[in-house]
Amino acid sequence: MSDREPDPESTEAIRARIDTGKPHSARFWNYFVGGKDHYEVDREVGDQIKEIFPGLVDVALTSRHFLGRAVRELAAERGIRQFLDIGTGLPTADNTHEVAQRVAPDARIVYVDNDPLVLAHARALLTSTPEGRTDYLDADLFDPESILEAAAGTLDLSRPVVLIILNTLGHVADHDVARSLVSRLMAGLASGSYLVISDSTATSEGMIAASEAYNASGAVPYHVRAVDDVVRFFEGLELMEPGIVQVTRWRPEPDGPDGSEPAVDAYGGVGRKP
Template sequence: MSRSDRISARIDTTIAHSARMWDYWLGGKNYYEVDQIAGDQVRRIHPGILDYARADRAFLGRAVGYLAGEAGIRQFLDIGTGLPTSDNTHEVAQRIAPQSRIVYTDNDPIVLAHARALLTSTPEGATDYLDADLHDPEAILKGAAGTLDFSQPVAVMLLGIVMFVEDTDQALAIVKRLMDAVPSGSHLVLSHTITAPGLHDVDAAVEYWNSVGTPKLHQRTPEEVARFFEGLELLEPGVVSCSRWRPEPSPTGELPDEVAFYCGVARKP
């Protein structure tokens, strides 16, 4: 069996998958009818879901832009990258610093099928892709060491992925293990869906998703999301809505509307 055949055999087109549904919301083409049906139903329950997807993607661009620019980071470990779209981590980073080195990690076979063709690199830098699961940080670190130098600062990026680890203590331990492996000056970039009073339509959308899709999504409160940054130096403006992390200035000076998807960036002292 060829490599492409092995990948295809792992793709289940009978159940909606988070990476494909996210791709559908962002206007991509790498999804199936089951993902579109589930995605449309989530939107009916909570119409603001498109704002989440767009806000999280825009946060990625601003965070990577800051790290590659002002912070001088040249290495990025992007875990749970999802399906490639425009302005991926390596594109943003290498536009600022062509010598940047990026390792993407995901365990969704459809992501794997597209990643090698789309995740290219500048001649000065490097990109690599690992077929690995966040639940196994040791395998991620071992695989990433072939491209990244763990004696130099690394940006560990966990956008919209830790929410698929059900147990909070386990999720905290995974993030801590990843940050323990990188030196001082490294950064953590993390985003996570939240639950809070007044977000009944969000909670209903998550409940629906968990009844039809995979992997299962686990909301946490803003205070629980903030725990992932304990022991690190949290950058301003702290743990906030993705739409409000260092947004582009508006003519009126007003902040963008909040979305129930929170994020933060922190430096390892």
């Protein structure tokens, strides 16, 4: 369980940082996956983008399904019990800790984000089985060493950890910088650790148009990249089969919703640190 005690004053200060006048990626994504934590401005942009490219809703939903399959695989088949989830976003169904602890009640999960609305919902994330632990860090992707130092309060970094970065790296404009951030995070993890990444990709005119519309909305820009750019995040790692593929094609479960999911403009994969 989390050791943190709620702090009403800090919660109010966090809520005061929330800007409801501009769309925000976490709220926008939450709207697309059927959540309840969004404002009118997020819904307006979401509806506009649905008209431009309805397939982005499929990207949002299938990316969540990919996360669930990857976490279950690594917990059940690879025996991993530690997860570091950066760019957590707003809680929905089947969050990382829920999926992992269904398989392994003793699993430990650290969530990382620096968005005020996500922080305001931290209590919903900070739940755990009695055997495991779930914690939350208010930290910035651009400071990997600080993330690792703080995560070490919950995770044993001398043992394998699953690093999860889903639909987050597009906020880093320069791809070389994004690759460096991922490399620095993986450098602080033990041999046998895993990297799980998925992201929207510039693989159709519709996705490119949707990205341009979102970036023009006043939200913090999100840069969709080529599939090869996603592949390069995994350099030096041992890719699990089937490699870097559309998220719907990564080990689909025939009896699950992903068995009949459409092809999407989102690619992902899982790599092991030798």
